[in-house]
Amino acid sequence: MTNNNHTGEDVISISDIYDKDINFLFGSGASFGLLPTLQLQLSDENGRKFTLEELATKFEKDRDRRFVPLFMHYYSTCIRPAEQLTLETATATDSGRPVIENYRTFLTTILEMVKRRKALDRCCNVFTTNYDGCFPLVADQLLKEGNTDFVLNDGSRGFTKRILQARNFGSYLCQTGVFGRYQSSIPQINLIHLHGSVYWSKADSAIVVDYDILSKESLLNEDSTTVLQQFSETLNSSAATLEDLQEPNFDDDALSTFWAKYEQIPIVNPTKWKFHETVYEEHYYQMLRLLSYELEKPNAVLITFGFSFADEHILNLVMRSLSNPGLQVFVCCFDASEHQVMCEKFKSYRNVQCLTIDGENLDFTTFNKKVLAWPETKETAQSVVEAGSDAVDDGAEASV
Template sequence: MSMLINRSDIYDKNLNFLIGSGASVGVLPTLALQLKQSGTTAPHTLETLATKFEADDSLMCLIFSYYVEKVIAPAANFDISKLTDEQRAVLDNYVVFLETILTLLNKQRNGRRANIFTTNYDGLIAHCAERMIQHGQHDFILNDGGSGFVKRMLQTRSFNRFVKDQGSFDRHEVSVPQINLIQPHGSAYWYKDGENIEISYDLTRSTKRISEVPTCLKAKFEEFLGDKDKSDSDIAAENFSVDSAACAKFWQKYEELPIVNPTKWKFNETVFEEHYYQSLRALSYELEKPNSVFIVFGFSFADEHILSLVKRSLSNPTLKVFVCCFNDRQKADLEGKFNIFDNVELVRVDGDLDFDKFNGEVFNANPEPTA
């Protein structure tokens, strides 16, 4: 039986969401690999594999080259004007998701604002919101933290700003629905500008930057990562070497990217690192507010900083957390993380919980079916 999020648990509450890579499958891959962890049946992720071989510079160069080519580059090269059917389906789901949030916000008595925290590097939420506004069917603000005109700079304090519609003679005013888009792990559309972060959705610019990273990925190594019959011991036994000069050139360009490292969940650049921790503080602040709701979809809680923060926030007795589990294996893993907390509900449906089922069966603003 599918478990729906009850409307009474989310209406007129402080709405917060955490969206992970599971929402963007079809446009971007997740960090999951087929390669097994030695001595187990559990597959590696890029995080676990990079952690295991952290002391081997050649292997780290290959692993992170794969990360750039297969995860970051698709986000940087994404062209919304040239969609495949699979990509269009992903964007349609994001639109439905945003429409549900707006339906809830329009019925709020106070604080018509929701926060979407996403660890994804893509700009799919921004692209979808832009199209929704251009089509004229929705009136809302998507606040990505940017301020300015010709050059837009990221400022965390921008998330605390609100827009109101006011009558011509100041006889009435109403808050415009606002969705804050907060990206702790960075974005393919961010650029370091001195001690600041510039936001630019210019496709030519993002494509050029990612093309300048001289990756060292080898076809045989990529085959290993996608082979479910091999384990990390097979990699260790293979002679995968990368020229030290090529490695040095790769790391020089890689470290300029505004993307969190999937091993220690940190940035190379201090300016991006600072925003990461500011984003976590913002999440902590929101979850500690009275009558808050936190809905998590497509996220594995591999980021230990986010996991620890959420656990600390669960001391708030009025906080309700819904964690959507893709399958039974993920549910079992998350039960180990959250089983002592009464205000956490692990959500499962029949079959895999993908974005379609999330929108259709778990999180929607339609009337609940009668028995």
């Protein structure tokens, strides 16, 4: 596979893809600055930084008593802040404000895309492994402002209790004239949470979606948080190694009580990438089938951002879908190091292009300004690097 250095305005030409079956796949990189990723600062003996799932897998295999405290840290730094997230708290910090603005810019952009499609086909899919509320919170703000009309379909239906069902992603809201002389669909974004959501809960054999969870009690009390503090500081220290990570002073009852409650949280466990509850597990595989179905369409497009492909189920699904010659995949890479990894991962596929910006990190702001934007608003990208197409080796110029 040959890397193709290309300088120009367009990285992903919206005018070329707006009328195709568009799918986005977002990972934790999109919310970075507001919520942490699974990357830790703690290093191994070779100086390589652990990810949370790597360290958790190691602790689980070794039956290390630091396993549950590690998930206490994960809960207190990632899950609990997501449960308490509001637009007011998010935009109150210098690091959170641009994250929310980027979500807003992205939603505005893709709504403009689907508005230009034919009347009954104004829809696109946003698959996400994030369990936070950035998408629904920002979408709700846009709707309240009243400048645009659209539907954010999270797959739930109901009044006093909203039940999540996979079949609801096939529903569309249409408008007709007073005398039925015309019919058109309202622009729609299907929001599919592949790894669960903090807004989900189980009711018998159903999944309930409730966005009013600010009163939800924490799994860790103030005393537990204090005991955990030194452990968390070590995990976040770039100067620390695994030997420096001392087990916090929790007794067996405290650990087992926390773990029993943690297992009820409706998100994918980072160690095995699976749910503990059967009802969530079944929905997970239904959503994977939906992703597979969408990628098998004749003119499908998949754009990934902030996603590392650590979930082997999703990686293998995308790999299988690449046998569809009509599918085009764009993998947005944060930096040169990730770009190299992704190029190696997808080197055998002609319909994948791994994108990065030469000399600049491809964060959410850069994605909105230089990768996915209308020509009249897009900033000129400097030295865009594209890779992933063997067509380059055949003498053909790769372009997006």
